Amino acid sequence: MNKQVELKNKRVIASNHVKLGQKNQKGQTYTDINDIFYKAKQTPNFLTGSEVIRAAIKVASVGTSVAYPITPQSEAAALIGELYAEGYVDEYFRGESEFAVMGQCAGAAFGGHRVFTTTAGPGTLRAMENFPMWAGARLPIQVCVTCRGINSPLSIQPDTLEMYYLLETGMLIWHAETAQDLFDFILKGFIVAEQPDVHVPIAVCCDGFFVTHTKDTVDLPPDDLCLTPYDPYRNPQPVMDMETAPIRMMRDPFIMKSNYISYATHASWQQEVKAAVERSRKHTIPLLDGLIDEENTDREILIVGSGTAVSQAREAIRLLEEEGIKAGLVKIKTIRPFPYEEVRQATKNAKHIFVPEFNLAGWLAREIKANIPDNERVYVGPHVAGGMTMPSEVIVEEIKKHLGMEVATRGTLG
Amino acid sequence: MSKEKIVLCEDLADVMPPEYHELVESATFGNQDRGWKDIGSSKELIEQHSLCAGCPESIAFRYILASLPTPEDTVFVGSTGCTSLVFPHVAVHNIHSLFGNQNAVASGLKRTLKSRFPDVEKDVVVLAGDGATVDIGLDMTMQSWFRQEKFTTICFDNELYANTGGQESGLMQKGFVAKMAPKGKNFEKVRLAEIAREAGCAYVAVLTVSKPNRVEQAIKNAVLVAREVGPTFVQLYTPCILEIGKQSMEGLDEMKDAESIGGRFVQKEYITDEAQKLLDSIKEETKARKQAAKKPVNA
Numbered sequence: 001m002n003k004q005v006e007l008k009n010k011r012v013i014a015s016n017h018v019k020l021g022q023k024n025q026k027g028q029t030y031t032d033i034n035d036i037f038y039k040a041k042q043t044p045n046f047l048t049g050s051e052v053i054r055a056a057i058k059v060a061s062v063g064t065s066v067a068y069p070i071t072p073q074s075e076a077a078a079l080i081g082e083l084y085a086e087g088y089v090d091e092y093f094r095g096e097s098e099f100a101v102m103g104q105c106a107g108a109a110f111g112g113h114r115v116f117t118t119t120a121g122p123g124t125l126r127a128m129e130n131f132p133m134w135a136g137a138r139l140p141i142q143v144c145v146t147c148r149g150i151n152s153p154l155s156i157q158p159d160t161l162e163m164y165y166l167l168e169t170g171m172l173i174w175h176a177e178t179a180q181d182l183f184d185f186i187l188k189g190f191i192v193a194e195q196p197d198v199h200v201p202i203a204v205c206c207d208g209f210f211v212t213h214t215k216d217t218v219d220l221p222p223d224d225l226c227l228t229p230y231d232p233y234r235n236p237q238p239v240m241d242m243e244t245a246p247i248r249m250m251r252d253p254f255i256m257k258s259n260y261i262s263y264a265t266h267a268s269w270q271q272e273v274k275a276a277v278e279r280s281r282k283h284t285i286p287l288l289d290g291l292i293d294e295e296n297t298d299r300e301i302l303i304v305g306s307g308t309a310v311s312q313a314r315e316a317i318r319l320l321e322e323e324g325i326k327a328g329l330v331k332i333k334t335i336r337p338f339p340y341e342e343v344r345q346a347t348k349n350a351k352h353i354f355v356p357e358f359n360l361a362g363w364l365a366r367e368i369k370a371n372i373p374d375n376e377r378v379y380v381g382p383h384v385a386g387g388m389t390m391p392s393e394v395i396v397e398e399i400k401k402h403l404g405m406e407v408a409t410r411g412t413l414g
Numbered sequence: 415m416s417k418e419k420i421v422l423c424e425d426l427a428d429v430m431p432p433e434y435h436e437l438v439e440s441a442t443f444g445n446q447d448r449g450w451k452d453i454g455s456s457k458e459l460i461e462q463h464s465l466c467a468g469c470p471e472s473i474a475f476r477y478i479l480a481s482l483p484t485p486e487d488t489v490f491v492g493s494t495g496c497t498s499l500v501f502p503h504v505a506v507h508n509i510h511s512l513f514g515n516q517n518a519v520a521s522g523l524k525r526t527l528k529s530r531f532p533d534v535e536k537d538v539v540v541l542a543g544d545g546a547t548v549d550i551g552l553d554m555t556m557q558s559w560f561r562q563e564k565f566t567t568i569c570f571d572n573e574l575y576a577n578t579g580g581q582e583s584g585l586m587q588k589g590f591v592a593k594m595a596p597k598g599k600n601f602e603k604v605r606l607a608e609i610a611r612e613a614g615c616a617y618v619a620v621l622t623v624s625k626p627n628r629v630e631q632a633i634k635n636a637v638l639v640a641r642e643v644g645p646t647f648v649q650l651y652t653p654c655i656l657e658i659g660k661q662s663m664e665g666l667d668e669m670k671d672a673e674s675i676g677g678r679f680v681q682k683e684y685i686t687d688e689a690q691k692l693l694d695s696i697k698e699e700t701k702a703r704k705q706a707a708k709k710p711v712n713a
Contacts (some may be wrong), residue, residue: 090529096557107522110509133511203476240489245420246505
């Protein structure tokens, strides 16, 4: 675990049970994921995040998508319905609650479909019981989580607290910074999650509104290419379609037993799910070009973040540079698996590590503090929550204040 | 799946358990006239059960598995409860995911199998207890009926939460004193069959499992109507003898009492005209096929 993976000549091969180069019923050509991103011509488009989700699903060869309205994912979920009407998605319907939707997604995945759904905030929490079930059943379902507040009184505003709840569900958790990330992560996420030695669900998270409802320039491959479809038989578990001979699974269901074998079975299955998440590294690193991005990590001041906090940090670094203060940046792309070794390496020169987050819990800072030496270097903040934006100036002020520098008199949000 | 897929690899035959040999040699996969009468003369699709001695659920399981029209293309969806302890022993694919979401899982599963196998009839059958069907899962049970999802829902109604030790459930009779109803349940047994009819089920049957031929007919009707017409529902009284203070040998009498005139489980069916028409035509076809089979080949 956590060893650097040799990347030379590494290439993730997507499912090839349908021959590459064949056309689907919409005339799209099944294409290797690497060729879609690295060989096909990319064309800039000016789109909202919701439209980007639609663009990704259009070329994702999705079998089933189940929808339910909740801000800020409703638009994306409805746009996938349009794709279904146009014939790009095999099955699509509206469920009755997020708990039911995630069950419907499970049924579709048990039956052998590639499955995509979207949710947000309270929906993520209502669905929560399903996520460890997906992981335990080894269903490589993709849920796009467009993070929003989960607090009461009711909020629909962006807040990444719900990601904290997802961390130990056994899912892969990737955090998109931009609409471009969102497009890339959705398509690459299917391929990584569906590898037979991974085969666990994936949550592709983005910050609601900041990503879903703003327009951004996104490079898209031609939409007459598409991912090869999911091959349900490249699976660590039998597909529930009665196409393989049924087996009697066990003489005594483990739930009945209070004995060491029962405990050991459950414990080892949890360990296996965790190990599967870790095994996703070797597929993820070549596709995402590493689990983290680094800029100037030889500097003493470092900002480490994920999601749109990275964009704000990048601008903060530019502002600091104008004042002659030099800072580096680490962008974390995958929260699960967490890039322990990468973060340790990237932060080894830093004396001050700042972790800006769009939630009050500071879960990313906790993850970092738990995994690097001399963790008093980590400054937990700045934080905003409940839909607040995080102006780059706030990050600048927080850094300067912490370093004992003079700052203009103004209230801070730390 | 064709019956031919349930075979033994010759090289490994000596290490396969004897019950698997029996399954390959004498199970009734692929026999279109299979039914409860095969019990005793062929390999059953349930190997053992881990229920209490004399539990009517165990005999219900046997009748249902013997009655499925095409077990080689049937997938079960279960839920948490006594039934979930039996599914690991059956020779059909089955899913347990959570408590109460069985009809949601079955909705996604049925649509996917329809999409992946457009030319094969893959039956999906939900089998869950009354807590899963009516209490925690009622939302998803009914919504699947509203959406006209084409699968069968079977409820093992034992009128309480048996596996957790006998707590009040929505299908419990009014006045029954149980855990969590220390002064007796103070509202009526939920009329699930009527709810099913009004929610859009094309075929609804309520009965006990005292008479295997009746169970067989209800299960066959439900599965065949679900293929062609729409959702179907079968409510089977499988009393929890343990929690109502009966002995192991008293389950059958309890069911017979409950189905006699004035009882809670007098057999009833609600069938839509479309479903009835289908069942009539299937009956005619079966009759014709059996008659044809009786004629000498060169007649």
